[in-house]
């Protein structure tokens with residue numbers, strides 16, 4: 001069963017907002033410090049419309065063509081769009097023209113293309129660097145050791161605004177182990193701030209580990225299945 005119902009999306013969205021508020025409060029943070037991105041990859045335009053109607057303002061997409069179709073379907077300037085998928089150089093022009101944020105920049109070459117291709121009529125593109133946390137060789141992202149050099153390179157690009165770091169750590173059931181991965185990203189970011197970069201965003205936490213991410217300082221959580229239900233295959 002992969003269909004959706006508007007009321008179940010609204011109900012699940014409310015439950016996710018409650019999880020965020022509880023986790024923020026437990027960490028001594030204001031719930032408003034944590035913004036929710038609904039990850040709508042492989043979900044229908046109708047599901048996105050239902051989430052938008054229920055108040056969700058930020059949508060994360062992994063696949064360019066699919067994202068463009070949903071943007072066109074929803075209409076201009078009705079939501080904020082975050083590109084969170086693997087970024088290839090032949091996709092940067094459309095990403096620079098149509099998205100508000102990119103969370104998956106892991107090479108200077110891609111950042112330079114995005115900066116060159118960001119239209120002058122738009123605000124600078126918000127960028128997070130995707131960092132490879134954990135040791136799964138298949139995961140994308142720059143290594144923690146190479147992050148500072150990349151960050152300083154991106155911060156110098158005129159049409160990008162470097163906001164912070166993003167990671168997808170290895171899946172863990174144990175909350176303490178989840179927190180340990182997120183802490184690595186938070187400490188890396190703290191080091192960059194100490195080195196003079198003005199970063200305000202930690203993009204970390206998904207359906208299964210958003211509480212641990214918020215406890216370690218997440219400001220953006222990217223949540224798919226907890227809002228939209230299982231992804232259609």
Ligand SMILES: *Cc1c(COP(=O)(O)O)cnc(C)c1O
Pocket residue numbers: 039041062084085168206207208222223224225226
């Ligand atoms: C799919 C995806 C998510 C959301 O995952 P859920 O477990 O469905 O919440 C978050 N971030 C990225 C980068 C993703 O690809």
